[in-house]
Amino acid sequence: MEFIQVNNQYKKHVALINLNRPKELNALNLQLMGELRDALKALDEDDNVRVIVLTGNEKAFAAGADIKQMAGKTAIDMLNVDQFSTWDQIKKTKKPLIAAVSGFALGGGCELAMTCDMIVASETAKFGQPEIKIGVMPGAGGTQRLTRAIGKARAMELVLTGKFISADEALGYGLVNKVVPTEMYLEAAVDLALEIAQMSPVAAKLAKESVNRAYETHLDEGLHFERKNFYLAFASEDQTEGMKAFVEKRKPEFTGK
Numbered sequence: 501m502e503f504i505q506v507n508n509q510y511k512k513h514v515a516l517i518n519l520n521r522p523k524e525l526n527a528l529n530l531q532l533m534g535e536l537r538d539a540l541k542a543l544d545e546d547d548n549v550r551v552i553v554l555t556g557n558e559k560a561f562a563a564g565a566d567i568k569q570m571a572g573k574t575a576i577d578m579l580n581v582d583q584f585s586t587w588d589q590i591k592k593t594k595k596p597l598i599a600a601v602s603g604f605a606l607g608g609g610c611e612l613a614m615t616c617d618m619i620v621a622s623e624t625a626k627f628g629q630p631e632i633k634i635g636v637m638p639g640a641g642g643t644q645r646l647t648r649a650i651g652k653a654r655a656m657e658l659v660l661t662g663k664f665i666s667a668d669e670a671l672g673y674g675l676v677n678k679v680v681p682t683e684m685y686l687e688a689a690v691d692l693a694l695e696i697a698q699m700s701p702v703a704a705k706l707a708k709e710s711v712n713r714a715y716e717t718h719l720d721e722g723l724h725f726e727r728k729n730f731y732l733a734f735a736s737e738d739q740t741e742g743m744k745a746f747v748e749k750r751k752p753e754f755t756g757k
């Protein structure tokens with residue numbers, strides 16, 4: 501892997517992926533996205549990993565798709581490269597995925613953070629969809645996920661002006677889960693991951709899938725989907741263990757079975 505670093509045993513049951521193109525502010529070129537897709541797939545299949553944290557560096561989570569790589573492309577080049585199949589694959593990650601964001605999360609970088617399940621931000625984080633300033637528009641979910649996350653009026657303003665919002669504004673808008681001092685953003689994201697990693701991995705996957713379903717369907721269908729996953733949880737040893745441990749007044753030992 502040239503543009504990312506992967507640690508599948510960063511902390512107990514928590515894996516860490518670092519975007520690693522610091523000179524280019526982690527601009528998301530095709531190779532980086534391919535590496536990220538492959539790493540997430542491998543971590544999703546790794547039984548020891550229960551939660552994944554994705555981060556950049558203090559200055560940038562990612563400043564967007566690689567503009568230099570896209571600059572000379574035609575519509576047909578873009579169609580043929582089909583970079584969004586990589587994004588579709590990333591979206592299929594079953595385990596909880598937390599973005600630890602500091603500095604710039606712009607364009608595709610903001611879209612990547614929003615593809616994660618939760619965002620922990622440093623107080624210096626900046627979010628935005630500035631594609632309009634370079635004559636295009638968001639293409640990896642920005643118009644859809646941002647609108648769902650912060651509402652039409654605010655999303656429209658960010659997408660049409662390209663302006664950035666601060667971490668505190670993002671918190672107020674409901675885009676991020678928490679804002680912490682810069683020196684703590686990774687630790688805070690990992691703490692959240694460790695908390696989730698103590699839960700049943702089976703239940704976590706089913707619950708993640710169900711929450712995401714709320715964005716893709718109407719209420720009746722979503723409730724139906726939730727119910728099926730709720731029943732499915734009862735097929736796990738973790739359900740037996742979790743409820744038994746409650747009755748016996750002890751901490752459950754979840755195995756992911």
Ligand code: CO8
Nearest residue numbers: 523524525527528563564565566567568607608630639640
């Ligand atoms: N692509 C390529 N290179 C970049 C990018 C980028 N998105 N962002 C920064 N860089 C490079 C700069 O060119 C510069 O390189 P060099 O030193 O060789 O000139 C280096 O990173 C450092 O950048 P700056 O000198 O510009 O740093 P500043 O601190 O002055 O400015 C900014 C930081 C404000 C973040 C500025 O770099 C900037 O505006 N970057 C572009 C932000 C942007 O427009 N992002 C959206 C890109 S389009 C997009 O994301 C479409 C998504 C849909 C498809 C998704 C598929 C992956």
